[in-house]
Amino acid sequence: MSTDKPTGVDTYNATIERIESVADGLSIFFIRPDAPIPGRQPGHYISIGLVEPDGEKLVRRPYSLSQSLGSGIDPDLLELLIIRVPEGDLTPLLFNQGEGDRLFVRPKMVGTYLLPELRPDMTMILASTGTGVAPHMTMLETCMKTCKQIVMMECVRYGAELAYAGQIREFQKTHPNLAYISLITREGSPKRYIQDYFRDGILENEHGVTITPETTHVFACGNPAMIGIPKEDRKTGELSYETPGGLVEILTSRYGLAIHKARRPGQIHFEKYW
Ligand SMILES: Cc1cc2nc3c(=O)[nH]c(=O)nc-3n(C[C@H](O)[C@H](O)[C@H](O)COP(=O)(O)OP(=O)(O)OC[C@H]3O[C@@H](n4cnc5c(N)ncnc54)[C@H](O)[C@@H]3O)c2cc1C
Numbered sequence: 001m002s003t004d005k006p007t008g009v010d011t012y013n014a015t016i017e018r019i020e021s022v023a024d025g026l027s028i029f030f031i032r033p034d035a036p037i038p039g040r041q042p043g044h045y046i047s048i049g050l051v052e053p054d055g056e057k058l059v060r061r062p063y064s065l066s067q068s069l070g071s072g073i074d075p076d077l078l079e080l081l082i083i084r085v086p087e088g089d090l091t092p093l094l095f096n097q098g099e100g101d102r103l104f105v106r107p108k109m110v111g112t113y114l115l116p117e118l119r120p121d122m123t124m125i126l127a128s129t130g131t132g133v134a135p136h137m138t139m140l141e142t143c144m145k146t147c148k149q150i151v152m153m154e155c156v157r158y159g160a161e162l163a164y165a166g167q168i169r170e171f172q173k174t175h176p177n178l179a180y181i182s183l184i185t186r187e188g189s190p191k192r193y194i195q196d197y198f199r200d201g202i203l204e205n206e207h208g209v210t211i212t213p214e215t216t217h218v219f220a221c222g223n224p225a226m227i228g229i230p231k232e233d234r235k236t237g238e239l240s241y242e243t244p245g246g247l248v249e250i251l252t253s254r255y256g257l258a259i260h261k262a263r264r265p266g267q268i269h270f271e272k273y274w
Helices: 130-146 165-174 194-199 202-207 247-253
Strands: 014-023 026-033 045-051 058-064 078-083 102-105 123-129 149-156 178-184 216-222 230-232 239-241 268-272
Touching (some): 026 102, 058 078, 149 194
Parallel strands (some): 149 178
Antiparallel strands (some): 014 102
Protein backbone atom coordinates (compact mmCIF):
# COMPACT_ATOMS: atom_id res chain seq x y z
CA MET A 1 0.00 0.00 0.00
CA SER A 2 1.51 3.33 -0.98
CA THR A 3 0.17 6.82 -0.44
CA ASP A 4 3.41 8.82 -0.83
CA LYS A 5 4.08 11.14 -3.79
CA PRO A 6 2.71 11.76 -6.42
CA THR A 7 -0.38 13.25 -4.79
CA GLY A 8 -2.92 15.31 -6.76
CA VAL A 9 -5.25 14.99 -9.73
CA ASP A 10 -2.64 16.84 -11.77
CA THR A 11 -0.70 13.55 -11.80
CA TYR A 12 -3.49 11.76 -13.66
CA ASN A 13 -1.95 10.31 -16.79
CA ALA A 14 -4.45 7.76 -18.08
CA THR A 15 -8.09 7.44 -19.15
CA ILE A 16 -10.65 4.73 -18.41
CA GLU A 17 -11.58 3.84 -21.97
CA ARG A 18 -14.11 1.11 -21.28
CA ILE A 19 -15.69 -0.70 -18.33
CA GLU A 20 -17.23 -4.14 -18.71
CA SER A 21 -19.40 -5.20 -15.80
CA VAL A 22 -18.93 -8.91 -15.06
CA ALA A 23 -21.06 -9.26 -11.92
CA ASP A 24 -22.18 -7.04 -9.07
CA GLY A 25 -18.99 -5.31 -7.83
CA LEU A 26 -16.75 -7.03 -10.36
CA SER A 27 -15.66 -5.29 -13.55
CA ILE A 28 -13.02 -5.28 -16.24
CA PHE A 29 -11.46 -1.84 -16.61
CA PHE A 30 -9.71 -0.99 -19.89
CA ILE A 31 -7.31 1.87 -19.21
CA ARG A 32 -5.31 3.81 -21.78
CA PRO A 33 -2.18 5.51 -20.44
CA ASP A 34 -1.33 8.80 -22.18
CA ALA A 35 2.00 7.21 -23.12
CA PRO A 36 2.35 3.43 -23.69
CA ILE A 37 4.13 1.62 -20.85
CA PRO A 38 6.96 -0.53 -22.24
CA GLY A 39 8.31 -3.88 -21.08
CA ARG A 40 5.07 -5.80 -20.54
CA GLN A 41 5.48 -9.51 -19.85
CA PRO A 42 2.84 -12.12 -18.94
CA GLY A 43 2.27 -11.96 -15.17
CA HIS A 44 3.25 -8.32 -14.68
CA TYR A 45 1.25 -5.90 -12.56
CA ILE A 46 0.92 -2.13 -12.49
CA SER A 47 -0.27 0.39 -9.88
CA ILE A 48 -3.19 2.72 -10.33
CA GLY A 49 -4.35 5.56 -8.14
CA LEU A 50 -7.19 7.99 -7.46
CA VAL A 51 -7.25 11.06 -5.27
CA GLU A 52 -9.57 10.80 -2.28
CA PRO A 53 -12.61 13.10 -2.70
CA ASP A 54 -11.83 15.16 0.37
CA GLY A 55 -8.22 15.90 -0.29
CA GLU A 56 -4.90 15.67 -1.91
CA LYS A 57 -4.09 12.07 -1.00
CA LEU A 58 -3.54 9.71 -3.90
CA VAL A 59 -4.53 6.17 -2.98
CA ARG A 60 -2.58 3.65 -5.01
CA ARG A 61 -2.95 -0.12 -5.29
CA PRO A 62 -1.31 -2.80 -7.45
CA TYR A 63 -3.34 -4.73 -10.05
CA SER A 64 -2.31 -7.66 -12.21
CA LEU A 65 -2.67 -7.11 -15.90
CA SER A 66 -5.28 -9.29 -17.51
CA GLN A 67 -5.94 -10.16 -21.14
CA SER A 68 -9.06 -11.17 -22.98
CA LEU A 69 -8.49 -14.00 -25.43
CA GLY A 70 -8.79 -13.63 -29.16
CA SER A 71 -7.54 -11.45 -31.92
CA GLY A 72 -7.47 -7.67 -31.94
CA ILE A 73 -5.76 -7.12 -28.58
CA ASP A 74 -4.46 -3.56 -28.30
CA PRO A 75 -0.98 -3.91 -26.70
CA ASP A 76 -1.03 -0.37 -25.23
CA LEU A 77 -4.36 -0.79 -23.46
CA LEU A 78 -4.25 -2.02 -19.84
CA GLU A 79 -6.92 -4.57 -18.93
CA LEU A 80 -7.64 -5.02 -15.21
CA LEU A 81 -10.16 -7.36 -13.56
CA ILE A 82 -11.10 -5.72 -10.27
CA ILE A 83 -13.45 -6.61 -7.45
CA ARG A 84 -14.94 -3.93 -5.25
CA VAL A 85 -13.94 -4.29 -1.60
CA PRO A 86 -16.69 -2.32 0.19
CA GLU A 87 -14.54 -1.41 3.19
CA GLY A 88 -11.48 -0.63 1.04
CA ASP A 89 -9.95 2.74 0.22
CA LEU A 90 -9.42 2.60 -3.54
CA THR A 91 -11.99 0.24 -5.04
CA PRO A 92 -15.13 2.12 -3.83
CA LEU A 93 -13.66 5.25 -5.52
CA LEU A 94 -12.81 3.30 -8.66
CA PHE A 95 -16.28 1.82 -9.00
CA ASN A 96 -17.70 5.37 -8.93
CA GLN A 97 -15.68 6.26 -12.03
CA GLY A 98 -17.06 6.06 -15.53
CA GLU A 99 -15.76 5.70 -19.04
CA GLY A 100 -13.69 8.75 -20.02
CA ASP A 101 -12.65 9.49 -16.42
CA ARG A 102 -9.00 10.06 -15.61
CA LEU A 103 -6.73 8.37 -13.08
CA PHE A 104 -3.08 7.80 -12.20
CA VAL A 105 -1.14 4.84 -13.56
CA ARG A 106 2.44 4.28 -12.42
CA PRO A 107 4.29 4.03 -15.74
CA LYS A 108 6.17 0.86 -14.91
CA MET A 109 5.51 -2.84 -15.41
CA VAL A 110 6.48 -4.71 -12.26
CA GLY A 111 6.50 -8.15 -10.66
CA THR A 112 8.29 -11.45 -10.37
CA TYR A 113 5.25 -13.68 -11.02
CA LEU A 114 6.63 -14.50 -14.44
CA LEU A 115 6.82 -17.56 -16.64
CA PRO A 116 9.94 -19.74 -16.64
CA GLU A 117 11.63 -20.64 -19.89
CA LEU A 118 9.00 -22.84 -21.51
CA ARG A 119 9.67 -26.28 -22.99
CA PRO A 120 7.45 -28.64 -25.01
CA ASP A 121 7.46 -31.30 -22.26
CA MET A 122 6.03 -28.93 -19.65
CA THR A 123 2.69 -29.01 -17.86
CA MET A 124 1.62 -25.58 -16.60
CA ILE A 125 -1.01 -25.44 -13.85
CA LEU A 126 -2.51 -21.98 -13.41
CA ALA A 127 -4.59 -21.92 -10.20
CA SER A 128 -6.48 -18.87 -8.96
CA THR A 129 -9.14 -17.61 -6.61
CA GLY A 130 -11.34 -14.63 -7.51
CA THR A 131 -9.60 -11.95 -9.56
CA GLY A 132 -6.36 -13.96 -9.37
CA VAL A 133 -7.27 -15.37 -12.79
CA ALA A 134 -6.07 -12.07 -14.33
CA PRO A 135 -2.32 -12.80 -14.66
CA HIS A 136 -3.09 -16.31 -15.90
CA MET A 137 -5.08 -14.81 -18.78
CA THR A 138 -1.90 -13.00 -19.87
CA MET A 139 0.05 -16.30 -19.71
CA LEU A 140 -2.39 -18.61 -21.44
CA GLU A 141 -1.63 -17.99 -25.11
CA THR A 142 2.15 -17.97 -24.52
CA CYS A 143 2.03 -21.29 -22.63
CA MET A 144 -0.25 -22.76 -25.27
CA LYS A 145 2.30 -22.19 -28.02
CA THR A 146 5.00 -24.30 -26.34
CA CYS A 147 3.78 -26.46 -23.48
CA LYS A 148 2.42 -29.99 -23.66
CA GLN A 149 -0.47 -29.37 -21.29
CA ILE A 150 -2.11 -26.36 -19.59
CA VAL A 151 -4.49 -26.75 -16.65
CA MET A 152 -6.40 -23.61 -15.78
CA MET A 153 -8.09 -23.82 -12.37
CA GLU A 154 -10.35 -21.08 -11.09
CA CYS A 155 -12.24 -20.87 -7.80
CA VAL A 156 -14.90 -18.20 -7.27
CA ARG A 157 -17.87 -17.68 -4.96
CA TYR A 158 -20.59 -17.40 -7.63
CA GLY A 159 -20.71 -18.65 -11.21
CA ALA A 160 -21.28 -15.10 -12.50
CA GLU A 161 -17.80 -14.19 -11.23
CA LEU A 162 -16.09 -16.47 -13.79
CA ALA A 163 -15.17 -13.44 -15.86
CA TYR A 164 -13.47 -15.23 -18.74
CA ALA A 165 -15.12 -18.67 -18.65
CA GLY A 166 -16.92 -18.16 -22.00
CA GLN A 167 -13.71 -17.14 -23.73
CA ILE A 168 -11.69 -19.95 -22.17
CA ARG A 169 -14.25 -22.59 -23.19
CA GLU A 170 -14.29 -21.23 -26.75
CA PHE A 171 -10.48 -21.26 -26.81
CA GLN A 172 -10.50 -24.88 -25.60
CA LYS A 173 -12.33 -25.98 -28.76
CA THR A 174 -9.20 -25.33 -30.82
CA HIS A 175 -6.70 -26.12 -28.06
CA PRO A 176 -7.35 -29.66 -26.78
CA ASN A 177 -4.30 -29.56 -24.48
CA LEU A 178 -6.06 -26.96 -22.30
CA ALA A 179 -8.04 -28.31 -19.34
CA TYR A 180 -10.34 -25.82 -17.62
CA ILE A 181 -11.57 -26.51 -14.09
CA SER A 182 -13.92 -23.93 -12.61
CA LEU A 183 -14.98 -24.27 -8.99
CA ILE A 184 -17.85 -22.39 -7.35
CA THR A 185 -18.02 -22.32 -3.57
CA ARG A 186 -21.34 -20.65 -2.73
CA GLU A 187 -23.70 -22.22 -5.28
CA GLY A 188 -24.55 -25.84 -5.88
CA SER A 189 -22.66 -28.78 -4.46
CA PRO A 190 -20.41 -30.53 -3.73
CA LYS A 191 -18.05 -27.78 -2.62
CA ARG A 192 -14.49 -28.34 -3.79
CA TYR A 193 -11.46 -26.13 -3.39
CA ILE A 194 -8.32 -25.96 -5.52
CA GLN A 195 -6.24 -27.52 -2.72
CA ASP A 196 -8.50 -30.63 -2.77
CA TYR A 197 -7.46 -31.36 -6.36
CA PHE A 198 -3.81 -31.66 -5.31
CA ARG A 199 -4.26 -33.14 -1.82
CA ASP A 200 -6.67 -35.87 -2.93
CA GLY A 201 -4.95 -36.66 -6.22
CA ILE A 202 -8.01 -35.53 -8.24
CA LEU A 203 -5.87 -33.87 -10.91
CA GLU A 204 -3.97 -37.10 -11.51
CA ASN A 205 -6.85 -39.55 -11.19
CA GLU A 206 -9.69 -37.63 -12.86
CA HIS A 207 -7.81 -35.35 -15.25
CA GLY A 208 -4.70 -37.34 -16.16
CA VAL A 209 -2.32 -34.61 -15.01
CA THR A 210 1.17 -35.70 -13.96
CA ILE A 211 2.79 -33.49 -11.34
CA THR A 212 6.58 -33.85 -11.15
CA PRO A 213 9.39 -31.39 -10.39
CA GLU A 214 10.98 -32.22 -13.75
CA THR A 215 8.13 -31.05 -15.96
CA THR A 216 5.42 -29.29 -13.92
CA HIS A 217 5.14 -25.65 -12.88
CA VAL A 218 2.30 -24.43 -10.67
CA PHE A 219 1.22 -20.78 -10.58
CA ALA A 220 -1.08 -19.81 -7.70
CA CYS A 221 -2.64 -16.37 -7.45
CA GLY A 222 -5.20 -14.70 -5.21
CA ASN A 223 -6.32 -15.52 -1.69
CA PRO A 224 -3.36 -16.19 0.66
CA ALA A 225 -5.25 -19.07 2.32
CA MET A 226 -5.31 -21.00 -0.97
CA ILE A 227 -1.58 -20.46 -1.42
CA GLY A 228 -0.57 -21.09 2.23
CA ILE A 229 2.71 -19.21 2.12
CA PRO A 230 5.24 -20.69 4.56
CA LYS A 231 7.92 -19.11 6.68
CA GLU A 232 11.36 -20.47 5.92
CA ASP A 233 13.98 -21.06 8.61
CA ARG A 234 17.01 -19.16 7.34
CA LYS A 235 19.51 -21.67 8.70
CA THR A 236 17.85 -25.01 8.03
CA GLY A 237 15.59 -24.04 5.11
CA GLU A 238 12.73 -25.80 6.93
CA LEU A 239 9.25 -24.52 6.07
CA SER A 240 6.51 -23.84 8.64
CA TYR A 241 2.92 -23.05 7.77
CA GLU A 242 0.65 -20.58 9.55
CA THR A 243 -2.22 -21.67 7.28
CA PRO A 244 -1.96 -25.45 6.99
CA GLY A 245 -3.28 -27.34 3.98
CA GLY A 246 -2.46 -24.67 1.42
CA LEU A 247 -1.09 -25.36 -2.05
CA VAL A 248 2.56 -24.74 -1.20
CA GLU A 249 2.49 -27.29 1.61
CA ILE A 250 0.82 -29.94 -0.54
CA LEU A 251 3.05 -29.32 -3.56
CA THR A 252 6.26 -29.49 -1.56
CA SER A 253 5.38 -32.44 0.68
CA ARG A 254 3.34 -34.63 -1.66
CA TYR A 255 4.91 -33.86 -5.04
CA GLY A 256 8.44 -32.66 -4.20
CA LEU A 257 8.03 -29.32 -5.96
CA ALA A 258 10.03 -26.34 -4.64
CA ILE A 259 9.17 -22.68 -4.22
CA HIS A 260 10.60 -20.60 -7.05
CA LYS A 261 13.10 -17.94 -6.06
CA ALA A 262 15.34 -15.81 -8.25
CA ARG A 263 18.47 -17.33 -6.71
CA ARG A 264 17.04 -20.87 -6.56
CA PRO A 265 14.64 -21.68 -9.38
CA GLY A 266 11.70 -23.89 -8.43
CA GLN A 267 8.33 -24.93 -9.78
CA ILE A 268 5.90 -23.20 -7.37
CA HIS A 269 5.16 -19.57 -8.21
CA PHE A 270 2.71 -17.48 -6.22
CA GLU A 271 1.24 -13.98 -6.04
CA LYS A 272 -0.86 -13.10 -3.01
CA TYR A 273 -3.32 -10.24 -3.24
CA TRP A 274 -3.47 -9.31 0.44
C1 LIG B 1 0.54 -7.86 -6.86
C2 LIG B 1 -0.92 -7.62 -6.60
C3 LIG B 1 -1.82 -7.70 -7.66
C4 LIG B 1 -3.18 -7.49 -7.41
N1 LIG B 1 -4.05 -7.63 -8.45
C5 LIG B 1 -5.37 -7.49 -8.23
C6 LIG B 1 -6.30 -7.70 -9.31
O1 LIG B 1 -5.94 -8.03 -10.45
N2 LIG B 1 -7.63 -7.51 -9.03
C7 LIG B 1 -8.08 -7.16 -7.78
O2 LIG B 1 -9.31 -6.99 -7.60
N3 LIG B 1 -7.22 -6.98 -6.75
C8 LIG B 1 -5.88 -7.11 -6.96
N4 LIG B 1 -5.01 -6.90 -5.92
C9 LIG B 1 -5.52 -6.34 -4.65
C10 LIG B 1 -5.53 -4.80 -4.77
O3 LIG B 1 -4.21 -4.29 -4.80
C11 LIG B 1 -6.23 -4.11 -3.60
O4 LIG B 1 -5.71 -4.60 -2.39
C12 LIG B 1 -7.74 -4.35 -3.63
O5 LIG B 1 -8.30 -3.88 -4.83
C13 LIG B 1 -8.43 -3.65 -2.45
O6 LIG B 1 -8.09 -2.29 -2.48
P1 LIG B 1 -8.87 -1.26 -1.55
O7 LIG B 1 -8.02 -0.03 -1.42
O8 LIG B 1 -10.25 -1.05 -2.03
O9 LIG B 1 -8.94 -2.00 -0.17
P2 LIG B 1 -7.74 -2.21 0.89
O10 LIG B 1 -7.92 -1.27 1.99
O11 LIG B 1 -6.42 -2.21 0.18
O12 LIG B 1 -8.02 -3.73 1.29
C14 LIG B 1 -8.90 -4.09 2.29
C15 LIG B 1 -9.02 -5.60 2.38
O13 LIG B 1 -9.67 -6.10 1.21
C16 LIG B 1 -9.33 -7.47 1.00
N5 LIG B 1 -8.95 -7.68 -0.42
C17 LIG B 1 -7.95 -7.09 -1.11
N6 LIG B 1 -7.96 -7.50 -2.40
C18 LIG B 1 -8.98 -8.35 -2.53
C19 LIG B 1 -9.47 -9.10 -3.62
N7 LIG B 1 -8.92 -9.04 -4.87
N8 LIG B 1 -10.56 -9.89 -3.40
C20 LIG B 1 -11.13 -9.95 -2.19
N9 LIG B 1 -10.69 -9.26 -1.08
C21 LIG B 1 -9.63 -8.46 -1.27
C22 LIG B 1 -8.21 -7.76 1.97
O14 LIG B 1 -8.73 -8.43 3.09
C23 LIG B 1 -7.72 -6.40 2.35
O15 LIG B 1 -7.06 -6.42 3.58
C24 LIG B 1 -3.65 -7.13 -6.12
C25 LIG B 1 -2.72 -7.05 -5.07
C26 LIG B 1 -1.40 -7.31 -5.30
C27 LIG B 1 -0.43 -7.24 -4.13
